[in-house]
Amino acid sequence: MALKKLVAGNWKMHGLSSDLGEVRAIAAAAQDYPNVDVVLCVPAILIERAARAVPGFAIGGQDVHSEEKGAHTGCTSALMLLDAGASLTIVGHSERREAQRESDDEVKAKVEAALSVGLGVILCVGESIEVRERGDAVAAVVAQLEGSLPDTLAGEAELAIAYEPIWAIGTGKIPTTGEIAEMHAAIRGKLKERYGSDGDAMRILYGGSVKPSNAGEIFSIADVDGALVGGASLKAADFIPIVAAAAAVEGADTIA
Numbered sequence: 001m002a003l004k005k006l007v008a009g010n011w012k013m014h015g016l017s018s019d020l021g022e023v024r025a026i027a028a029a030a031q032d033y034p035n036v037d038v039v040l041c042v043p044a045i046l047i048e049r050a051a052r053a054v055p056g057f058a059i060g061g062q063d064v065h066s067e068e069k070g071a072h073t074g075c076t077s078a079l080m081l082l083d084a085g086a087s088l089t090i091v092g093h094s095e096r097r098e099a100q101r102e103s104d105d106e107v108k109a110k111v112e113a114a115l116s117v118g119l120g121v122i123l124c125v126g127e128s129i130e131v132r133e134r135g136d137a138v139a140a141v142v143a144q145l146e147g148s149l150p151d152t153l154a155g156e157a158e159l160a161i162a163y164e165p166i167w168a169i170g171t172g173k174i175p176t177t178g179e180i181a182e183m184h185a186a187i188r189g190k191l192k193e194r195y196g197s198d199g200d201a202m203r204i205l206y207g208g209s210v211k212p213s214n215a216g217e218i219f220s221i222a223d224v225d226g227a228l229v230g231g232a233s234l235k236a237a238d239f240i241p242i243v244a245a246a247a248a249v250e251g252a253d254t255i256a
């Protein structure tokens with residue numbers, strides 16, 4: 001089934017008031033591609049200003065706490081993200097799994113907390129270079145996914161998966177077309193096993209060194225339903241050609 005593509009930008013720890021012009025430029029240009037969903041995941045503190053700057057354009061967060069509220073200094077709840085104007089959030093990015101030592105259990109609790117209040121989720125999974133070189137990438141990613149997926153799909157909020165090989169993030173290296181196809185097929189299989197036909201409707205994004213120059217080929221791979229873009233999402237001049245590449249492959253043949 002061909003799903004509408006989702007191109008998500010992850011600004012990571014980049015973005016000040018002076019960058020809101022870039023948010024406006026991206027939102028304005030994205031209107032030319034109505035067959036692609038576009039979202040910018042900005043630092044939590046910029047969400048409200050970004051959302052106000054571009055009404056109707058989707059703004060997301062980059063993390064969420066698993067509890068509804070309480071004594072968690074410095075953390076942001078799902079309701080706070082919604083209240084600020086976010087429609088979804090990234091959860092389980094490898095930079096947080098590594099630096100903040102987030103476990104699969106913790107990631108799963110965050111996903112459930114977000115979905116339960118109607119905040120969409122882009123759930124990230126991906127293997128290290130050691131695991132890839134050992135030949136265990138598919139098994140490792142499927143196990144990580146199994147441990148991170150919510151028990152039930154509460155409500156209407158979207159759950160999308162992002163496959164981001166850690167060794168491809170910010171390095172300019174990307175897996176082969178065959179490696180991406182193999183991983184996305186395995187992820188699709190797990191989603192169908194867990195959620196039946198709902199698993200067919202979930203978008204699976206690829207992330208890791210997506211650029212205007214490689215986006216078209218990546219989007220033409222079967223079961224690649226979009227991208228999670230880091231560095232190339234910071235400027236409209238880089239990001240919009242990626243959105244255009246997603247628009248161009250809509251309905252085109254896919255590489256199995």
Ligand code: 13P
Nearest residue numbers: 010169170208209230231
């Ligand atoms: P880059 O596109 O900069 O490689 O980052 C990918 C990523 O981590 C997006 O979440």
